[in-house]
Amino acid sequence: MSMNIPTPHIEVKDKGVIADTVLMPGDPLRAKFIAEKFLENVEQFNSVRGMLGYTGTYKGRKISVMGSGMGMPSIGIYSYELYAFYDVKRIIRIGSCGAYTEDLDVYDVLLVDEAWSESSYAKTQSGYTSDTTYATPKLNDKLANIAKVLDIPVKRGKIHSSDVFYRQDFNVYKNIRDQYGCMAVEMESFALFANASILGKEASCILTVSDSLVKGDVTTSEERQNSFVKMMEIALEMAE
Numbered sequence: 001m002s003m004n005i006p007t008p009h010i011e012v013k014d015k016g017v018i019a020d021t022v023l024m025p026g027d028p029l030r031a032k033f034i035a036e037k038f039l040e041n042v043e044q045f046n047s048v049r050g051m052l053g054y055t056g057t058y059k060g061r062k063i064s065v066m067g068s069g070m071g072m073p074s075i076g077i078y079s080y081e082l083y084a085f086y087d088v089k090r091i092i093r094i095g096s097c098g099a100y101t102e103d104l105d106v107y108d109v110l111l112v113d114e115a116w117s118e119s120s121y122a123k124t125q126s127g128y129t130s131d132t133t134y135a136t137p138k139l140n141d142k143l144a145n146i147a148k149v150l151d152i153p154v155k156r157g158k159i160h161s162s163d164v165f166y167r168q169d170f171n172v173y174k175n176i177r178d179q180y181g182c183m184a185v186e187m188e189s190f191a192l193f194a195n196a197s198i199l200g201k202e203a204s205c206i207l208t209v210s211d212s213l214v215k216g217d218v219t220t221s222e223e224r225q226n227s228f229v230k231m232m233e234i235a236l237e238m239a240e
């Protein structure tokens, strides 16, 4: 598809304003929080639909951060526009997830290698028929290495990207965990990885456990906004 910038959902007119690496939290206010707390020389490049995007420097290196919204249609639109029309090279989703296994506690940090989904996103988008999409292995190895250097424990593996937050049958998660080997659930990675793959770009996802479906632990939205700093510090090191 050929399209000019600005795109329907991103208003900045100069491609160069957006860095090669974009961090994407789901919540645009979390993007604002990251820009204000961690970045210098901050420039806001988007506010269309309140989907705030910023570019700045982290330890003197350029990086952007922008909200993705919730769910695969939303991250599908924003990541496609960033990759295809703004020449962004890599997107690292930084999000929250619900734990499917006893082994995970709230605030654990996960590095996602694979996303399983019942979503039709990839099939509709490109004819891709597998139910699993993959993070970029080289990028994940870099992120794992950064985590090691920062002494932040991360668990690597497969997660469930779901289209539904409120299921009629809560217990369905147990089948998905046992049948597909998913350790946690979120709602975006499958589509992000699908877009990166068809466009020849890099993608990864780091998640902080915000709640446990097994143990019933939950965090408040304020804690989510303010305490997910470890995950952010790993991703911010990808600034160049």
Ligand code: HPA
Pocket: 096, 097, 098, 162, 164, 165, 185, 186, 187, 210, 211
């Ligand atoms: N389900 C889906 N997405 C999520 C959850 C959940 O329980 N927690 C955080 N993101």
